[in-house]
Amino acid sequence: MLVLPKLQLEDVFACAQCGYCMKRCPVYYFLGWESTSPRGKIFALKEILGNDGRLDEQSIRKLGKSFSTRFFNCTFCGFCREVCHVEIDLLEIWSKVREILYDHEVVPESIIKLSETVKKSKNIYMMDNLSRTDWITYTGADVNFKDSAEVVYFVGCITSFSGRVQSIAQAVSSILNSANEDWTLLKDEWCCGHPLALSGAIREARVLALHNVEMIESTGAKKVVTGCPGCYLALKHEYPRLLGKKPRFEVLHSSQLLDTYITSGKLVVPKADITLTYHDPCELGRISGVIREPRVVLQSVTDTFIEPEYFGRESICCGSGGLLKAVNPSLADNLTQRRYGMLASTNAEVIVSACPACVQALAQTATAIQNGKRVIDISQLIAEQLGLM
Template identity: 30%
Template structure:
């Protein structure tokens, strides 16, 4: 029989001064779940080992734990021959893998999680439209395993004023039930609905594919539709309605200075890079890098905001016009590939545009959308670069890693042109989801954690693919005594390596 080895977090606050890790051997079988291993330790090795479970079948949510660094249900995950088991983060440890569920349960009392009905059904049996049923049926699958809570950067920094992803899923279950008559927008708002960075970490780990972050965006859309939105959101909507851009024009517009009108490859610039003179170098670098490799690039003047920031704050009504205008601009420029240099725009163009465009025109997008790194990684870029003597770490923008599933490509590029330190954590910088304008203090606290995670890494630059992350990280580095560390877009590092 094969042997397995599991290292387990052990802590009994009543007798232990501090937590410790213990390693146990177990008879490994490929059909074993992680819960089977925990049961083996408890039954055969140490009866004081503590963890929770009830159903062994993914339904009770009690067996949530960190398995090899990732949250999950022990009864659902298959055991591997070497494992590390730890309690979920962001919750107080009662003993070993058991966490205090009361902290979260307290929040639930304020949510009024019962069907609150004023208008009785007009007919029996009552009919519910399929589209309504789908929406609240998904949220109803939540088993309250707290995996999402354990990875939420906003909840970590603001546990008392933020419901967190699981809380909003519970709320959404009732808010999207067409039989429910309670004004749940008020509860959502007071639970910190606009404290979410839309980082998507909760969605990444949910074992039941509930997508808490999407539920949060849908709840925000209800707030906006009912007119009960924060001032920062209504200002953003007004700005886009008036200018078709997300931000005020600075001294110049990058798009207005370019002359390339037609080509197979098009560059989507995005509002931040277009109007912010500190970021325009990203577009200049991207164009130079592509041109160096012989790629002609069109930059249509008619391109406008991608619409993704509007989706994140719940202003969905305004998006269609922007999508149609953008698609027309790149179609007329003859583009069959659209390259994004802002990962937020990229996720919008990849995930938001196709559905909206199809609904409005019945057609598919006339081009493929690719992130800059995704496109460059397909080209023989190493033929054009001279490696730099630059020590860097890579910061994964949430909208690139989770939003677009792009992880390897920037690393492939950076490994061949810089000295890449690969130990950077995967963590949100606190700049997304409109958090900086809706709750600056919370955004700063998340940012501080992020910046501190680079402190001992001995790097000269942090490289990333999102202009919002670049702005946010620059602020964080300056505020935390790390001014010497540069923040660069991958396109800028490539341009340096190409000497263009």
């Protein structure tokens, strides 16, 4: 059974075992054992795989559980790849291993449940997918469904269903309206498939990708906007690979759209007397390279913007990525608390992020402690400043 194709196998052997990745890995920070670190996992792969990258079926099943524990205790934050001495695409290797584990049904129980849920209900919450747009009623947002539009707003599962962050959808909608954008929601949006890709369920992710692309392209939209970095990553980077072709639309994160509006003068945001700090979501900042735009937006709102310890490409994961919350919720909580601590220690009044998962996790931590900071999404901040919410 081929576990790793040649290019990735060469990378496994090229690993310098320098350990630069360990120092950055937020999971290793808490677990501390070598086998939980990127270096340890690469070494284990090297020792176990044949020189041709193959492993027999029996060994996969035998090693499956211990591999599964290590490879799913990962937030896919990409910091290991960022600091790699020999520039190994570690995220690509982690994905490939998860795919093999999934194909051999040796993934954690929670991952099986999650993928079954998404396959069945087309969202990560096992909700009736028809209720995906209920947030419109709950928030009172002004939304029109159109057959064709210039822009599609792809809301994503977390923002659509999770009460704590549905106001992000309200904020993005009101901003699109305020900018007189010709936009619509999809009539039948499905999960972007990113959680399935992270589970290793690539074939199933492809089904979702196909549906969403068809839905978006049927509107004739030239742009798709999303406030979720996971959806952004899926639409922009994963779909072309899954489908073997580039979809006929441009993908923008809401922070990029805001940057365009503010820079072009389409939106004029009044300054606020407020101290802000910003948490870069891993999938948006380090992995997708959207680092400048959110800062341009925030600096248009305040003159007192404070960077936290570790920011931009070096941002530390808040624990919401890689399905860690499903696999190991207590570890994910530890990561969130660590990151929240760094953000809070800037003494900023408000912590801003650009991801519903990050906002949700950090806000939960903030509410669990005395005098916790306010945590909001960048679109909420702008919508509030514009008096839209």
